[in-house]
Amino acid sequence: MEKKLAEALQQLKASDIRITPQRQAVLEFLINSHAHPTADDIYKGLVDKFPGMSVATVYNNLRLFTKIGFVQEMAYGDASSRFDFSSQKHYHAICESCGKIVDTYYPGLDDVETAAEQLTGFKINEHRMELYGICPDCQ
Structure with missing residues (x-):
């Protein structure tokens, strides 16, 4: 820290x-x-x-x-x-019941901006992904 x-x-x-x-x-x-x-x-x-x-x-x-x-x-x-x-690129898993947010690291998505640029012609500046579900405490 x-x-x-x-x-x-x-x-x-x-x-x-x-x-x-x-x-x-x-x-x-x-x-x-x-x-x-x-x-x-x-x-x-x-x-x-x-x-x-x-x-x-x-x-x-x-x-x-x-x-x-x-x-x-x-x-x-x-x-x-x-x-x-955020010192490292990451995503968030969000509990739909209590609102808890947990950081999720998945390096396989690092190339999503490049792929999107190639598919759309856009110049992508950033992206964000959120995953919604029910956390273990609320299940």
């Missing part, structure tokens, strides 16, 4: 982005979370440590991290997006 944080902080510095304590805390929370938190989850997790921090600060940092490319915003039809620190 420390390596991921160091690499992310280095990327921020290289982009001339100031590293505030709040910004670093949001980043650390994301890196350490495997639950794909919402902005409110992050805010609630950090408000005791940073009582002056607002939900807007969390959202602004998430927007920045998403723009830079090391955080993925996942909007799955409910009212609030979830956020994922």
Whole structure:
């Protein structure tokens, strides 16, 4: 986890982005979370440590991290997006009962963009895949 944080902080510095304590805390929370938190989850997790921090600060940092490319915003039809620190391309399995999201790695899909380009003539920038089902806890 420390390596991921160091690499992310280095990327921020290289982009001339100031590293505030709040910004670093949001980043650390994301890196350490495997639950794909919402902005409110992050805010609630950090408000005791940073009582002056607002939900807007969390959202602004998430927007920045998403723009830079090391955080993925996942909007799955409910009212609030979830956020994922993504240092490696992966997909998500989502429980239709409890909403749990689990990362899924499948390197065989890496060439799907190339195949789509060849089939459609599109210049593909990215893709996303979601798998829906019932998790073991809800079965």
